[in-house]
Amino acid sequence: MMNKNTKLKGYLVNTVALAVLLMAFLILNANFKTPFYSVVFIPSLWQISYLIILAASLNLVLGFLGQLSLGHCGFMAIGAYTAALLSLYFERAGIFTDKKAPVFIVSILVSLLAGGLLAAIVGIIVGIPALRLKGDYLAIITLGFGMIICNVINNLPFAGMEGLSKGSAAASLYKTGLGFGNTLKTKYAWVAIVITILCLAAMFMFIRSRFGRAIESIRDDEIAASASGINVSLYKVGTFVYSAFFAGIAGGLFACCNSSLSTASFAFTNGSILNSTFIVVMVVVGGMGSLTGSMLSAVLMFLLNYVIKNVIKASGMPLFVQNLFKYPMLVYAIVLIIVIMFKPKGILGTREFSLVNTIEYIKGKLGKKAVKEGGSK
Amino acid sequence: MERTPVLKTVNLGITFGGLRAVEDFNIEIYEGELVGLIGPNGAGKTTVFNLLTGVYTPTEGKFYLSGKNMNGKKTHQVVAEGIARTFQNIRLFKQMTVLENVKVALNSKYEYKFFASLFRTPKFWRKEEELDKEARDLLSIFNLENKANYIASNLPYGQQRKLEIARALATGMKILLLDEPAAGMNPTETAELLECIKIIRERFGIAILLIEHDMSLVMNVCERIQVINFGKTIAFGLPHEIANNQEVIEAYLGKNED
Ligand SMILES: Nc1ncnc2c1ncn2[C@@H]1O[C@H](COP(=O)(O)OP(=O)(O)OP(=O)(O)O)[C@@H](O)[C@H]1O
Numbered sequence: 001m002m003n004k005n006t007k008l009k010g011y012l013v014n015t016v017a018l019a020v021l022l023m024a025f026l027i028l029n030a031n032f033k034t035p036f037y038s039v040v041f042i043p044s045l046w047q048i049s050y051l052i053i054l055a056a057s058l059n060l061v062l063g064f065l066g067q068l069s070l071g072h073c074g075f076m077a078i079g080a081y082t083a084a085l086l087s088l089y090f091e092r093a094g095i096f097t098d099k100k101a102p103v104f105i106v107s108i109l110v111s112l113l114a115g116g117l118l119a120a121i122v123g124i125i126v127g128i129p130a131l132r133l134k135g136d137y138l139a140i141i142t143l144g145f146g147m148i149i150c151n152v153i154n155n156l157p158f159a160g161m162e163g164l165s166k167g168s169a170a171a172s173l174y175k176t177g178l179g180f181g182n183t184l185k186t187k188y189a190w191v192a193i194v195i196t197i198l199c200l201a202a203m204f205m206f207i208r209s210r211f212g213r214a215i216e217s218i219r220d221d222e223i224a225a226s227a228s229g230i231n232v233s234l235y236k237v238g239t240f241v242y243s244a245f246f247a248g249i250a251g252g253l254f255a256c257c258n259s260s261l262s263t264a265s266f267a268f269t270n271g272s273i274l275n276s277t278f279i280v281v282m283v284v285v286g287g288m289g290s291l292t293g294s295m296l297s298a299v300l301m302f303l304l305n306y307v308i309k310n311v312i313k314a315s316g317m318p319l320f321v322q323n324l325f326k327y328p329m330l331v332y333a334i335v336l337i338i339v340i341m342f343k344p345k346g347i348l349g350t351r352e353f354s355l356v357n358t359i360e361y362i363k364g365k366l367g368k369k370a371v372k373e374g375g376s377k
Numbered sequence: 378m379e380r381t382p383v384l385k386t387v388n389l390g391i392t393f394g395g396l397r398a399v400e401d402f403n404i405e406i407y408e409g410e411l412v413g414l415i416g417p418n419g420a421g422k423t424t425v426f427n428l429l430t431g432v433y434t435p436t437e438g439k440f441y442l443s444g445k446n447m448n449g450k451k452t453h454q455v456v457a458e459g460i461a462r463t464f465q466n467i468r469l470f471k472q473m474t475v476l477e478n479v480k481v482a483l484n485s486k487y488e489y490k491f492f493a494s495l496f497r498t499p500k501f502w503r504k505e506e507e508l509d510k511e512a513r514d515l516l517s518i519f520n521l522e523n524k525a526n527y528i529a530s531n532l533p534y535g536q537q538r539k540l541e542i543a544r545a546l547a548t549g550m551k552i553l554l555l556d557e558p559a560a561g562m563n564p565t566e567t568a569e570l571l572e573c574i575k576i577i578r579e580r581f582g583i584a585i586l587l588i589e590h591d592m593s594l595v596m597n598v599c600e601r602i603q604v605i606n607f608g609k610t611i612a613f614g615l616p617h618e619i620a621n622n623q624e625v626i627e628a629y630l631g632k633n634e635d
Pocket residue numbers: 393396398416417418419420421422423424425465
């Protein structure tokens with residue numbers, strides 16, 4: 001039975017659980033001041049936040065709509081640059097100059113939202129022509145669009161090499177606009193967490209509705225979907241745009257926790273954690289069609305990346321082992337192959353982790369145990 | 378006063394490159410009627426369905442639903458106007474549950490805005506509840522209500538066929554096009570299918586156009602039959618007339634050369 005009350009109960013349980021976790025985090029945040037915490041843990045938290053949003057939003061297109069898009073980082077770039085430029089504009093206009101003042105949160109939120117909206121608008125422009133194609137052709141054209149977006153940004157006088165990205169790493173973002181140092185990252189970490197939660201909630205509400213059913217039907221059989229009255233092209237573009245919006249928000253978060261921006265961070269050939277193929281790998285590993293799977297794999301892949309980048313080098317392992325990890329993309333590719341071989345549907349497949357069901361499950365187990373113990377007495 | 382036919386085609390035809398798959402196809406179907414469309418393999422029957430549902434654009438002729446011209450409409454628009462169909466090779470939403478399969482087709486009947494779903498407004502819950510109820514009602518016609526949460530592709534073949542019909546019914550059509558619904562069914566399943574078709578006609582009072590190779594089924598249920606061969610209509614009339622039509626017998630069995 002589709003039962004409103006059990007669902008509302010589920011929402012309540014999740015909200016309470018998240019609120020408790022957030023409170024716990026805030027207390028921890030206020031009292032915990034070790035260098036590890038502010039230099040390693042907090043920046044990682046920011047990175048994980050935007051990786052989760054990226055993976056989950058791409059999953060809407062890849063796992064639920066069933067269309068292969070390789071240009072997701074392009075939308076992220078738009079979000080990052082828009083948010084950074086807007087906050088810079090605020091700064092120069094003399095509003096929101098004090099990053100420590102409580103009102104600065106308005107600047108953050110407005111910039112993120114603007115980044116999301118502009119990414120969504122570009123999503124419409126790219127989506128309408130691109131989504132007429134399918135499969136490999138769609139993959140290639142979205143890949144192309146992603147590159148075009150980065151090139152356009154690079155050549156905009158105020159954004160690219162002549163503007164925002166000018167100079168070295170210690171460039172403009174630190175001094176003005178977004179681009180938090182470790183103190184501010186710690187101060188605003190809750191913003192990253194709350195935004196990630198809100199984005200995921202918005203995606204869940206979307207897929208657990210008639211819209212979600214419609215796009216899943218398109219994934220399963222386009223012809224049957226249209227014969228069931230679904231406007232296939234409308235839903236395709238709609239989902240693509242919705243997904244681009246969240247990629248834009250993720251980009252905004254990226255701009256918050258980096259000292260400078262360069263389109264190279266979003267380029268397809270970029271060997272680090274941020275490129276469109278890497279996000280696809282995250283989605284596939286987590287399970288196409290599982291948002292919680294994307295969350296899980298975003299965390300796992302981040303950790304993997306962290307280990308490759310930091311632990312291996314410092315481990316004092318023999319050089320030839322270290323050299324193996326010189327090419328992180330190679331490692332991700334191997335991870336992908338392993339997952340596809342042993343768990344073709346990804347870690348969670350199309351299932352979603354549900355707190356209520358888990359509680360019920362544990363209750364059931366405990367109940368059985370109690371019965372057993374009762375019986376043996 | 379003359380009744381307007383639910384479906385009317387006027388010299389409908391389509392040419393693929395050099396191949397005239399369907400030509401001069403004329404048919405009139407009235408409310409509550411069950412008409413059979415038969416013909417040998419490759420005669421153009423499925424192509425007629427594809428023309429009527431906007432999958433192909435006709436190169437000649439026109440077709441009307443309740444007097445309204447449907448030429449040039451996209452599939453989902455034709456469906457919204459009231460033409461529903463099933464497919465010769467079953468096309469279910471394989472990874473979705475049986476219930477969800479039907480719910481997809483109720484998508485536009487129980488409409489709510491995107492923001493209603495985002496904020497889970499009372500309207501959202503009301504619509505979803507009504508939708509759920511109607512979907513389950515439809516499943517119960519085909520005795521599928523206790524399989525509502527099965528993944529569609531896990532159903533046995535006969536039930537997959539039924540689910541496809543249930544999904545087509547959910548679109549709220551005026552005319553239902555069934556493309557070989559009994560194909561691959563055993564005699565028991567075929568008998569059940571016949572029963573279902575009967576119930577559909579009683580409950581919904583819609584017109585049905587049926588493609589079928591099972592002659593006993595066609596002769597049993599159809600009120601009128603139209604026969605096509607190589608895209609051309611070669612006969613139409615009552616079942617017993619068709620059964621004794623020389624040209625039809627030749628088309629199916631070949632000409633007696635002597
Ligand atoms: N898209 C297409 N392009 C080219 N030819 C096509 C196309 N669709 C159908 N045809 C041709 O049109 C003819 C009629 O095909 P159709 O599928 O309508 O036959 P049918 O009567 O449904 O046969 P069956 O009983 O085998 O299902 C065939 O010769 C087929 O090859």
